[in-house]
Amino acid sequence: MVRARAQLSTRLMNVCLAALCRGGSLARAESVLVDAIRLGMPPDVVSYNTLLAAHCRASGLEAGFAVLRRMREAGVGPDAVTYNTLIAGAARSGLTVCALDLFDEMLQTGIAPDSWGYNTLMHCLFRSGHPEDAYRVFADMAEKGVAPCTTTYNTLLDGLFRSGHASNAYRMFRYLQRAGLPVGIVTYNTMINGLCRSGKVGYARMVLRELGRTAYAPNAVTYTTVMKCCFRYGRFDQGLDTFLTLLEGGYIPDLFPYCTVISALVKKGRMEEANTYSQLMIQSGFRLDSACYNTLIYLRCQEGKLDDAFELLSMMEEGGLESDEYTFSILVNGLCKMGHVEAAQKQLCYMEMRDMESNVVAYNCLVDALCKSDQVDAAIKLLHDMKLKDDFTYTSLVHGLCKVGRYHMASKFLRICLREGNSVLASAKRAVIAGLRSAGFKNDVRKVRSALRMARLLKP
DNA sequence: TTAGGGTTAG
Incomplete structure (x- = not known):
């Protein structure tokens, strides 16, 4: 009886933890955990998994590993969900080898991966440009008898687009429909985004019209995707109208639409409006992530306010967020545009020291700056240093x-x-x-x- | 707990 009550209490605490983590109140979630232990409610694997996911998302993989250590110290063993969450964290940070190691560790620990584990690993491999390995994971999944789910198909579709096989993705989408396999709003959004990015705007519009004839309602992801597509293909006013419809209707559920519109406004040189929406983004109450900071840093760089840009960088890092290849590319570009080529080179060195997987954009900015200032031989020398x-x-x-x-x-x-x-x-x-x-x-x-x-x- | 949308260069 006492044990049943403790389990029920733990379950209630987990609901509470999940709600706090969803709302971004991580510190409060942590203090709930401490109080619960003090009151005799032992946290279980779900409690730790919830915290691990939130820490991982907010501050990166290392924060996730810290929770893993804590749960082991408390005598709570990780399960498939723990590993899925860590693999997803590694994927978000672009640490493909780490994701693969975690998957192996899970197998060696005797934990059977579920479809989420396979999906997450596939997603990671596609995103990091290893489609062949991702297909092998899919084959392995079938071999082990793990049934593919909607996410598996969506991940495959997204992966096909990312590896340049838009036609195959389109054929697979039609096959899923014909075979009566699960096709939902995420599938439609994946198709619209993939078709737009691969330049097949006509097909994207056709799929969007089809979506209108289904029972699925377009959501904020659909609108952000369409908005981005408008900006990409020169329909600036249509993109801005889409954003304003979302804003005025109160339909902005997160910071994605803000980043999209601010960046588009900066590219158009409409800095006043970009600043207005930046303020709204900051005041929205959502916690800014690295993409938001990158967008703000981009705005300051393009305004020529480099000191402000570096101040934002400090704020971002002091808040526990890591700068990434976008941050560096934006800064290198900003420094180059203001004529600080040496400082830009220094940023590239930091990037090399951080062993970032993708630095081609930052290098390109410097090559371009050197060429524009007639230092072509220096640009050729730099080109020889570039891996890609x-x-x-x-x-x-x-x-x-x-x-x-x-x-x-x-x-x-x-x-x-x-x-x-x-x-x-x-x-x-x-x-x-x-x-x-x-x-x-x-x-x-x-x-x-x-x-x-x-x-x-x-x-x- | 996971998957779809946001941030950089000619």
């Missing part, structure tokens, strides 16, 4: 070389770029060909044209 180069890298360099009249070198890099499967802006191609012609390099013109034809033929 993309269309942006080569476009900046090719433009930079043309600007200083080094057309032969520009054509060489243009051909390397095409050979590596990248594309360059039409303006860069034109600059190279016009330059080579004016300098009388007829043979190089022929080589460039042939490389461009080959690239078109090989284009998927």
Whole structure:
């Protein structure tokens, strides 16, 4: 009887913990836990899992591991949910190897992964650019007899889009519908987002119209997705109207729509409105996460207020949030635009020291800045240090070389770029060909044209 | 507890 009462109390405490964590009152949740222990209500694995998820989301994976240590010290063993949550935390921080290690640890501990565990690992592998490994996880899931659920299909659809297989994703979506497999609002949102991002706006609109004919109501995610799509494809007013409809109707459930609209306004140079919505975002009562800080730092950088930008960075880090590759890219770009190339280089060094997986954008900003200030040789030197180069890298360099009249070198890099499967802006191609012609390099013109034809033929 | 939407560069 006494034990049953204690279990019921623990269950009630867990409800309370979940509510506090959902509302972002982590400190209060922690004090409830302390009070409960004092009153003889022992926390169980659910209590710790709830706290672990909240800490992980608010402050990153290390905070999650700290809860894991605490629960072990209290004699409460982790379960599949604990590992799922930690794997999700690792995925959010881009720590793919850590996610894989956690999955292995779970298997070695004798805890059988459920569909959520498989889904989370698949999601992590897709997001970090390892689609083949993600498919292997899916195959392993089937082999172990773990039934796929709606999330599994949604993760696969999202992964197909992210790995550049939009047509396969579309075919899979139609297959799910025909086979009567679960297709819900998340599936529609995933499809609309994936189709928009892969440039298939017509298809995205068709799926959006189809959604209107189903029983599913579009939600804030749908609207944010559509809004982002409008901004991406030059329908600025339509995007802003979508935001205002959400705002005036009181339908903004979190900070995603704010980040989208502020960034779009900054890009348009409409700083006053960007500042107005930044204030609203701060006053909304939701806890700002790193994407929100990045957006605010972006606004300050583009306004040329670098001191304010760095102050925001300190606030962010003092609040327990980690800066990420977005933060660094925004700062490097801001510093470059204000002519502080050396300071930008220093930020890139910090990035290297932090061993960040993706630094290509930050490097590209510096390459571009060096090219624009006619330091093309320094840009070429930097290019050789880069592990990954993309269309942006080569476009900046090719433009930079043309600007200083080094057309032969520009054509060489243009051909390397095409050979590596990248594309360059039409303006860069034109600059190279016009330059080579004016300098009388007829043979190089022929080589460039042939490389461009080959690239078109090989284009998927 | 998990999955879909937000933040950077030519």
